[in-house]
Amino acid sequence: MDQVKKSIIKKDAFALISGMPVYTDDLAPKDALVIKILRSPHPFARIKNIDVSEALKVKGVELVLTHKDVPRKPITRAGQGYPEPSPYDKFILDEYVRYVGDEVAIVAAEDEFAAEEALKKIKVDYEILEPVLDFEEAECNTSIIHPEKEAFSQFDIGYMPEKNIAASYSMEVGDVDKLIEECEKDPDCVLIKRRYYTQAQAHVMLEPHASFAYIDLHGRLVIVSSTQTPFHVRRQVSMVLDIPIKSIRVIKPRIGGGFGGKQALHGELITALVTWKTKKPSKLVYTRREVFEATYTRHPMRFDITLGAKKDGTLKLIDVEVLSDTGAYGEHALTTLMVAGSKTLPLYNKVEGVRFRGKVVYTNKVPAGAYRGYGAIQGNFVLESAMDELAQELGIDPVDLRLKNVIREGETSPIFKIMGEGREGVEMIVRSCKLEEAIKRVVELSGWKEKRSKSERNGSKVRGLGFAIAMQGSGIANIDMASAILKLNDDGSFNLLVGATDLGTGSDTILAQIAAEELGVSTDDIIVYSSDTDLTPFDTGAYASSTTYVSGNAVRLAAKKMLKLIKEEAAKMLNVSPDEITWDGKVLRAGDKEISLKDLATKLYYTENQKQLVADASFVGPESPPPYAATIAEVEVDTETGKVDVLKYYTVLDIGTPINPNLAKVQVEGATMQGLGMTLYEDVKYSGTGRLLTNNLMYYKIPSRLDVPEIHVEFLESYEPTGPFGAKSVAEIGIDTPPAAVANAIYSAVGVRIRELPITPEKVFSALKGGMKS
Amino acid sequence: MKIRVKINGQDRSFEIDPSEYLLDTLRKNGYMSVKRGCDTGSCGACTVLLDGRPVISCSVLSASVDGHEITTAEGIANQMKEYMHALASEGADQCGFCQPGLLVMIYYLKKMIDKGLIERDKETVRRYLIGNLCRCSGYLPQERAIFRFLGVD
Ligand code: FES
Ligand code: FES
Numbered sequence: 001m002d003q004v005k006k007s008i009i010k011k012d013a014f015a016l017i018s019g020m021p022v023y024t025d026d027l028a029p030k031d032a033l034v035i036k037i038l039r040s041p042h043p044f045a046r047i048k049n050i051d052v053s054e055a056l057k058v059k060g061v062e063l064v065l066t067h068k069d070v071p072r073k074p075i076t077r078a079g080q081g082y083p084e085p086s087p088y089d090k091f092i093l094d095e096y097v098r099y100v101g102d103e104v105a106i107v108a109a110e111d112e113f114a115a116e117e118a119l120k121k122i123k124v125d126y127e128i129l130e131p132v133l134d135f136e137e138a139e140c141n142t143s144i145i146h147p148e149k150e151a152f153s154q155f156d157i158g159y160m161p162e163k164n165i166a167a168s169y170s171m172e173v174g175d176v177d178k179l180i181e182e183c184e185k186d187p188d189c190v191l192i193k194r195r196y197y198t199q200a201q202a203h204v205m206l207e208p209h210a211s212f213a214y215i216d217l218h219g220r221l222v223i224v225s226s227t228q229t230p231f232h233v234r235r236q237v238s239m240v241l242d243i244p245i246k247s248i249r250v251i252k253p254r255i256g257g258g259f260g261g262k263q264a265l266h267g268e269l270i271t272a273l274v275t276w277k278t279k280k281p282s283k284l285v286y287t288r289r290e291v292f293e294a295t296y297t298r299h300p301m302r303f304d305i306t307l308g309a310k311k312d313g314t315l316k317l318i319d320v321e322v323l324s325d326t327g328a329y330g331e332h333a334l335t336t337l338m339v340a341g342s343k344t345l346p347l348y349n350k351v352e353g354v355r356f357r358g359k360v361v362y363t364n365k366v367p368a369g370a371y372r373g374y375g376a377i378q379g380n381f382v383l384e385s386a387m388d389e390l391a392q393e394l395g396i397d398p399v400d401l402r403l404k405n406v407i408r409e410g411e412t413s414p415i416f417k418i419m420g421e422g423r424e425g426v427e428m429i430v431r432s433c434k435l436e437e438a439i440k441r442v443v444e445l446s447g448w449k450e451k452r453s454k455s456e457r458n459g460s461k462v463r464g465l466g467f468a469i470a471m472q473g474s475g476i477a478n479i480d481m482a483s484a485i486l487k488l489n490d491d492g493s494f495n496l497l498v499g500a501t502d503l504g505t506g507s508d509t510i511l512a513q514i515a516a517e518e519l520g521v522s523t524d525d526i527i528v529y530s531s532d533t534d535l536t537p538f539d540t541g542a543y544a545s546s547t548t549y550v551s552g553n554a555v556r557l558a559a560k561k562m563l564k565l566i567k568e569e570a571a572k573m574l575n576v577s578p579d580e581i582t583w584d585g586k587v588l589r590a591g592d593k594e595i596s597l598k599d600l601a602t603k604l605y606y607t608e609n610q611k612q613l614v615a616d617a618s619f620v621g622p623e624s625p626p627p628y629a630a631t632i633a634e635v636e637v638d639t640e641t642g643k644v645d646v647l648k649y650y651t652v653l654d655i656g657t658p659i660n661p662n663l664a665k666v667q668v669e670g671a672t673m674q675g676l677g678m679t680l681y682e683d684v685k686y687s688g689t690g691r692l693l694t695n696n697l698m699y700y701k702i703p704s705r706l707d708v709p710e711i712h713v714e715f716l717e718s719y720e721p722t723g724p725f726g727a728k729s730v731a732e733i734g735i736d737t738p739p740a741a742v743a744n745a746i747y748s749a750v751g752v753r754i755r756e757l758p759i760t761p762e763k764v765f766s767a768l769k770g771g772m773k774s
Numbered sequence: 775m776k777i778r779v780k781i782n783g784q785d786r787s788f789e790i791d792p793s794e795y796l797l798d799t800l801r802k803n804g805y806m807s808v809k810r811g812c813d814t815g816s817c818g819a820c821t822v823l824l825d826g827r828p829v830i831s832c833s834v835l836s837a838s839v840d841g842h843e844i845t846t847a848e849g850i851a852n853q854m855k856e857y858m859h860a861l862a863s864e865g866a867d868q869c870g871f872c873q874p875g876l877l878v879m880i881y882y883l884k885k886m887i888d889k890g891l892i893e894r895d896k897e898t899v900r901r902y903l904i905g906n907l908c909r910c911s912g913y914l915p916q917e918r919a920i921f922r923f924l925g926v927d
Binding site (some may be wrong): 007009010012013014017018019020021022023025026142203204205206207208226254255256257258259285287289290409503504505506660662663665666668669671672674697698701702703704705706708710711 | 807816819847861
């Protein structure tokens with residue numbers, strides 16, 4: 001191995017750092033029509049009348065569209081594989097507006113001034129409807145958010161719009177009610193029941209959503225977009241606008257961060273529509289306010305969890321009931337809910353009974369959608385906090401309680417088969433799992449034993465350590481497909497064409513490393529081109545921690561085929577049989593005969609056996625091997641103010657082989673800070689009337705560089721046999737543990753248990769006033 | 775109205791609207807390293823130097839820079855190769871959207887520290903950079919590179 005497990009510099013690094021024009025808005029044609037959107041000021045209303053005549057008179061205005069002018073076809077913007085497990089409950093524009101920020105009308109004009117001016121001149125007469133703002137009151141509310149007849153779901157996802165339910169799910173292994181009953185009676189058993197809440201979080205990728213469109217020389221529609229899912233964009237645009245797929249090309253340039261927020265379609269449908277109608281280039285760049293108000297948040301959730309265990313710490317049952325808030329539209333409603341169970345419950349695979357049930361309700365708020373670690377971070381906070389509470393109750397060290405119950409290499413969990421993403425999952429034996437080792441290592445690194453035994457107090461400040469573990473997946477097994485094409489050039493270099501979507505993580509480089517390793521060449525000789533539906537083969541996109549594992553496997557298979565082709569051609573040139581050929585990365589040899597790859601390629605192009613060598617491969621994960629993490633956070637709580645400072649953060653992970661250790665580490669560091677933001681202060685807030693309060697970066701605070709604790713990231717030696725060179729995923733796992741690790745540390749410091757994120761000083765302070773541990 | 779400015783050493787003149795902000799003027803005229811990340815002056819992605827001092831160009835009226843000198847990442851990137859290499863070696867570039875603005879700040883800090891006008895100290899450097907938000911990296915890899923490049927301990 002010399003091209004993987006190596007911290008190669010990202011291929012686009014110097015272009016990005018020096019500010020080359022590589023993002024969507026940098027590349028938009030200068031004469032593109034500027035699109036602006038009129039958005040609803042009401043959380044729930046019906047448009048009685050809309051008059052655009054004055055807007056059309058504004059000089060420079062090209063087009064104004066309302067719900068009367070657009071095709072009335074329900075869609076889901078979720079950006080998932082087809083058929084999607086999300087309800088088709090959204091129209092490009094609708095007579096109903098369902099949250100403050102929902103689209104009312106589209107204006108395209110020569111410049112921004114004209115577009116803004118026209119927006120002001122659109123007159124809308126609304127019939128105000130009673131909004132549903134509290135998700136705990138959504139089910140069976142008298143206000144029905146999706147009364148429209150056209151909305152539907154592609155298959156059974158527990159969609160019940162008449163009850164404001166976007167999706168629902170339940171599963172059970174063993175007889176949980178009976179186990180609970182037994183546990184209640186058994187003096188040798190401990191049962192805890194708790195309620196937890198998690199909040200909405202905003203992605204705040206630094207580049208706002210942007211797309212532009214133009215017509216090419218063949219009269220086709222070209223969309224350039226900062227999207228994580230170009231192939232889904234093509235399919236959706238085709239479907240809604242009734243343009244054949246063959247007439248659409250979607251190109252993804254560099255992306256300024258996504259974190260799931262750019263998995264869905266936000267804007268592409270509109271630029272496509274405007275350009276298709278006017279045949280002129282158009283662009284739509286969201287303002288930061290629009291990103292906050294009119295894209296996505298993380299799903300807020302309420303959890304009721306019951307854990308039962310024997311006094312010796314043997315976990316007997318887990319029962320989880322979830323209420324999730326999907327906001328105005330049901331994108332990712334079911335999958336996020338299911339992940340809250342599927343990516344947490346297998347951690348404790350030896351229980352006698354496990355049940356997971358939940359409903360996802362509509363409210364008149366910003367739609368919730370995909371966000372890094374979706375479902376898992378919520379579920380993890382709850383399960384790992386509850387495990388800490390159970391340990392407390394049992395009088396067992398939280399680490400020992402985990403060690404007694406966690407999943408180990410070679411084992412399985414029934415959950416893998418029962419719960420997939422929106423449907424059944426796949427059976428899976430855990431082939432690589434260094435969770436136990438990770439736990440032991442993080443305990444040692446953090447000084448857990450010594451530090452837990454004495455409480456450190458400095459005036460009003462008290463320190464404590466908290467522990468949590470996590471798992472994720474690597475792509476969506478049996479559903480998501482990736483593919484790759486390798487093409488040999490006449491200097492012996494290779495083009496690698498992939499549909500996989502680098503959203504700033506460095507996945508282009510990682511895929512090049514995988515190709516280079518398999519081919520036995522240097523990563524410098526792999527030229528990567530990613531995500532252009534005309535030129536690169538299909539890939540479902542960058543989500544669900546899929547690129548390294550799913551796309552990486554496709555790349556590896558393509559490289560294997562390419563090497564075979566090269567050897568066959570070399571054998572012909574050298575007049576030997578292919579298995580006599582040896583290859584050192586530069587020269588192909590058989591006995592005393594040899595030919596360099598460069599000479600072989602030149603001959604193939606110009607003189608002998610002329611042909612282009614191309615190899616392709618596709619991959620669908622037969623399983624989704626989980627990466628694992630064990631984390632310990634050390635916090636300091638100020639008992640006078642309730643302020644929590646995270647001082648140190650240790651996290652030890654099993655991600656299989658880190659293909660690029662530097663990039664893997666940065667994924668974990670970045671995810672940790674997003675997770676700590678969610679733990680301590682990030683919170684999407686609304687006014688009593690449903691207006692978003694946190695609609696800019698002054699009101700919605702993300703971590704700054706002064707908020708960063710000492711973070712220690714360590715990867716364990718591990719090898720996933722089904723992964724490319726042993727790799728599993730790394731993009732999401734790092735975000736899962738911060739909330740529980742910190743909540744547990746606060747408990748250990750000051751004895752208060754915060755069951756509602758974010759853990760603000762106010763909450764800690766009032767909990768402290770309510771009863772301090774002596 | 776018309777303004778004359780020196781950008782990255784070149785004399786330019788632009789026709790602008792009096793209400794226009796420097797960020798838009800620069801982007802309209804091809805200085806795409808200057809990014810827009812917010813609408814409240816909170817992210818630092820639009821940082822440029824105005825007469826050698828960092829400003830957020832989204833909050834400076836173009837009309838007010840008539841006769842002044844502006845430096846963008848395009849103008850200094852080739853003097854910052856060592857820094858870029860340090861950053862890339864840490865994998866800190868990630869999505870890159872925050873990077874050109876940060877590069878401008880580091881260029882400025884390097885000059886000031888070398889002249890002894892800013893203390894060669896981690897906390898000081900951090901405070902200067904607090905306005906340059908990054909959502910991808912968690913700041914740590916950036917800081918490993920920045921501190922190394924600036925010789926700060
Ligand atoms: S664009 Fe965010 S500070 Fe200027
Ligand atoms: S690298 Fe993406 S915001 Fe900094």
